[in-house]
Amino acid sequence: MGLMLNRAPFFVFLSVIVAAACVMWSGRARGEGGEPPYFAITNARIIPVSGPPIESGTVVVAKGLIQAVGTNVAIPPEAWVVDGKGLTVYPGLIDAGTNIGLQQEGGEAQAPAAGGRGARRAAPAGPIARGPEDRPATTPWRVAADEFKPDDKRIESWRNAGFTTVLSAPEGGIFPGQGSVVDLAGERAGDFVVKPAATLQVSFRPAGGFFGFPDSLMGTIAYVRQVLDDASWYAQSESIYLANPAKNQRIPYDRAERVVSEALANKEIVVLPANNSVQILRALRLADEWKISAALFGGQQGYAVADAVAAKRMPVIVSLKWPERPKDVDPEAEQSLRDLRFRDRAPGTPAAFAKAGVKFAFSSDGLSGPKDILKNVKKALDAGLAPDAALRAFTKDAAEILGVSEQLGAVEPGKIANLVVTDGDIFNEKTKVKDVFVDGRFFEIHPEAAPEKPPHGGGEPKPMRADEAQAGALSSGVSR
């Protein structure tokens, strides 16, 4: 509260400046809120991730891309300059497992034919699957990008915490759909999308209840095997047919087969859920058998099998929702040593992966917000994960796993201008995110107790912080 009172006069001043700026930019092409296309963050500590830190350097952002990074770079005259003194610039963070922007479970978009998590309790809507030929709970054609809703409140809260990019993936069913890499800013839904078909999601959760197929783990695995076989058959047979249409009967069109075969041909990452050591080793075997480019999702007992994962060069999207003692459990109930060990050691998994050479990213799946993400990353750091390895997992390695490393994951020229500017070490809980750039769009992040904004200024950019405005730090951009 004291902070707010201290800062209040600044914001009065700020409002005046912003109002003036709005008038001046009214004729420009605008992105999300009317940012200029050029920025320069000067005098900042830069953590490119792809190279060594730069103690005091400049990052130039131009039309959504990083144009230059270094200690001696030219600042375009039209650039809006942010004084980064005392601040640190990181690549925007990537959350490699969310359903941000997608309708939550139970919604209309989440009702695959023969069940799915939400549908299981209700009476089955469609016919009950009796075997693999019925294609239960299979909607691989659903693409998160196509269903993305920019009004999801989490877009803002994740972005304010420094996340510029997420993997958003459909849920429900055995083949729920394809995950998309989306940036967390834009006007139309399409603006957000970096890579629409990034991952092919698979779930091994049985879908059929006891009266439909599959109702067991082994049945579900068998079903996935059949669908992958069918997809390969489709691709192979269609090409033979197309080359000889006069000689063969045509191949019956099948949406699932077509979509899955295309995904496999494009080397789309197949995301296989695997959390405990048994599931992890099983997923490694299945990925081998199915000859797919896969990534594991979950991976929390990886500490026990990190070497096996490394040997297969299998990337892992580690779930940050560490196992906890169930909240509603009888306090007198006997706890098994196995569960106790798992809960104790799970946060040590990222460190074990780093040591073994497993490439991993993090997912916030199941966590309520960025606060919990930080708290749970802290547990991994306390369990021995080096901060730079944690940062890689949130940036460069995540980008590589998701197949977007040409565009994202590092502060270097040519990358999409996704940046997070902080006043300290990003994993320190006292550190504040000051600014976030998404696709070169500028977002200033206010502390929690920020005062109300002026009536029309609320939706407009505030390219300077109060202290900068007072110090007259803004240069060319405003004076134009």
Next chain:
Amino acid sequence: MKTSRFLLALGLLAALVSNPARAQNSNVILIQNATILTVTHGNIERGSILIRDGKIADVGTDVKAPEGATVIDATGQFVMPGIIDCHSHIAVDGSVNEGGPSVSSMARIPDVLNPDDIDIYRDLAGGVTTANILHGSANSIGGQTVVIKLRWGKPAADLPFQGAMPGIKFALGENPKRSGFTPPPGVPQRYPVTRLGVEETIRQAFTEAREYKKEWDDYDRRKAAGEPNLIPPRRNVTLDPLVEVLEGKRYVHAHCYRADEILMLLRVAKEFGFKVRTFQHVLEGYKIADELAAAGVGASTFSDWWAYKMEAYDAIPYNATLMTERGVVVSINSDDAEEATHLNQEAAKSMKYGGLSSNDALKLVTLNPAIQLGIDNRVGSIDVGKDADLAIYNHDPLSVYAVVQKMLIDGQVYFDRQRDIALRPALEKEKQELLDKEKKAAEPEKKSEEKPAAKPERKKKPGKPDAGETGTAEGGAL
């Protein structure tokens, strides 16, 4: 028996850290001074077994330990071949039934082996070294089965009995026709609902499998002849294992009770040209022992478990003995993780019911199930050249006082009762420490959780205008 079970329960904890690699690294072991129940060539008093590289290298009274051999002194103790359980459902992750379709041959037990299942350790501590892990009996044709060794501590990939023929579960009678299963309103009952329907389902499946096999044979033939641009048939994961049955590459283990339907399956098998390897449960087998013997099919049954459902009312505890006397290869199985901890006693019951000799009783849980599973060249008796899968008891294993002391698989000690007992305090201590740690970690968290609750009004912020693209940080980076 009670004592043994109590100790096994205690051993549960110890199981979590038992590490076979640490116990025995030597590849030459001599078990000496034991009463050896070879099963194939009588009992040897004060005999020794030499193990080299996981195999039995020598057996007799004058076998000496070579230099450097690890010696296990078994004075006053009994060594028998590790028990083979021909019907088990342990070590399975998830349901053992894929109950959706009545033909669930696509489901594979090997896909879902769970090496962390504590029942592996419990059954091992009860004398079992090998188990036939079966799919459940909800389906006329069930899932694919696998024979495993109870190599506790090894990953799933190391459990299967290398070289053992894969199998498939069939089921006849009340279970596949879903007696007693009423689906929820609006959901149709699964076909079949009669014994006739079970037969029809099996016929239908093999008719399809035959067609499928023909399609592939035809394709392979034309392809081999150099015909270009052929579109291959679809692979069908449900029919593939049935083709293997037709080709004699997969054993059929058929769950059954009544004599009439056992004969039915024998007729269907004959018609389609495949063999039934074992009938499981086969509680009315004594009524058709001659037919079973003539068909060369194994019978794997319970000792004295009956009347738990209609089709089990005609069961008698003399079943194993009567079938044995008519020339059927008979085994006693568990079908249950707990039952498997005392299969030695289950075998002994056939001495009481029908008067089998002690050696024939032992065979019911060793050599006979090995024959039924096609692994008798490897296990099932104490003979030179076989796998060193051995159970060491403190008394005659056919006595109720017998408690397992050590278990060896492939010449490695996988269970040692003394080690198990010795490890328990350390495990209890570890558990207590983890509990304390968890409790301590929860305390400061509680305090911080109370904070926001004390000021709920902060979250509301009525009248706050739309924050636009600037926002409110939740506190802290990330």
